[in-house]
Amino acid sequence: MSAIRMDGKALSAKVRGQILEQTETLKAQGVVPGLAVILVGDDPASQIYVRNKERACLECGFYSEKHVLPATASESELLDLIYRLNTNPKISGILCQLPLPAQIREDAVIAAIDPKKDVDAFHPTNVGKIMIGDFDFLPCTPAGVMELLDEYDIDPKGKQCVVIGRSNIVGKPMAMLLLHKHGTVTICHSRTANLQEICAGADILVAAVGKANFVTPDMVKPGAVVIDVGMNRNEDGKVCGDVGPAVMEKASYMTPVPGGVGPMTITMLMKNTIKAARLQNGM
Ligand code: GUN
Numbered sequence: 001m002s003a004i005r006m007d008g009k010a011l012s013a014k015v016r017g018q019i020l021e022q023t024e025t026l027k028a029q030g031v032v033p034g035l036a037v038i039l040v041g042d043d044p045a046s047q048i049y050v051r052n053k054e055r056a057c058l059e060c061g062f063y064s065e066k067h068v069l070p071a072t073a074s075e076s077e078l079l080d081l082i083y084r085l086n087t088n089p090k091i092s093g094i095l096c097q098l099p100l101p102a103q104i105r106e107d108a109v110i111a112a113i114d115p116k117k118d119v120d121a122f123h124p125t126n127v128g129k130i131m132i133g134d135f136d137f138l139p140c141t142p143a144g145v146m147e148l149l150d151e152y153d154i155d156p157k158g159k160q161c162v163v164i165g166r167s168n169i170v171g172k173p174m175a176m177l178l179l180h181k182h183g184t185v186t187i188c189h190s191r192t193a194n195l196q197e198i199c200a201g202a203d204i205l206v207a208a209v210g211k212a213n214f215v216t217p218d219m220v221k222p223g224a225v226v227i228d229v230g231m232n233r234n235e236d237g238k239v240c241g242d243v244g245p246a247v248m249e250k251a252s253y254m255t256p257v258p259g260g261v262g263p264m265t266i267t268m269l270m271k272n273t274i275k276a277a278r279l280q281n282g283m
Helices: 008-028 044-059 075-086 106-112 124-132 140-151 171-180 195-199 245-249 261-280
Strands: 034-040 063-069 093-096 160-164 184-188 204-207 225-228
Touching: 008 044, 008 140, 008 261, 034 044, 034 075, 034 261, 044 063, 044 261, 063 075, 075 093, 075 106, 093 261, 124 171, 140 171, 140 225, 140 261, 160 171, 160 195, 171 184, 171 204, 184 195
Parallel strands: 034 063, 034 093, 160 184, 160 204, 204 225
Antiparallel strands: none
């Protein structure tokens, strides 16, 4: 039997509708959530992500600004822009699209963003707060995964959860959120021995590898929930995830790519932005 498709597009539309209603309430009280998105260079994938973020702002009734810097921009130019946005009262949240050109240090940029406007939740202060379990902002992709699990009544409590990938953006915070929900969490990565065996023991398997068709049916326990965070292009240039299509026949639930985790990530960014607007206005 084929897995139930976890529809991130539909859940996103629902949540964005709820955010729009909350925006209208805030606006009636004189508060407009505002997001500044910064793009450095002309990476085509980043351009698409930034466009989708602007579109989501419109859907949610937010004010938004896009700042595009050339690929040759210096670190200090970018930091100056961030400092201006930090003190701009129209801006509730700041997102600097990653990756950045080689001459700019990613950690310096992340640290420059005011933690109260850090809607990516990448600042060390916010990362620490997530670790403790006392946070304002949740990292967008892992938060999107958690909302999808919740929507389909999948409770990580007591389950074997395996996350493939240990990035600061996805793998590590994903493991932490599953742990907060009482999952038993294993993080696998490129040096993991017995990867197939560990994955095949998972009740909930999250793939955040960045390699097309990395997860094959032999790595999946029958009836497992499989979450595909990948966003790759195959040989034909078609967008595909980290999980091979044959896994659909083995899993009980699975997220499609596109239309699974991707739209949820941007929706969680909107959730963080409205939360930032509230926090900055003492609401
Ligand atoms: N690049 C890929 N994913 C992300 C993300 O979630 N936030 C930012 N800022 N850049 C990214």
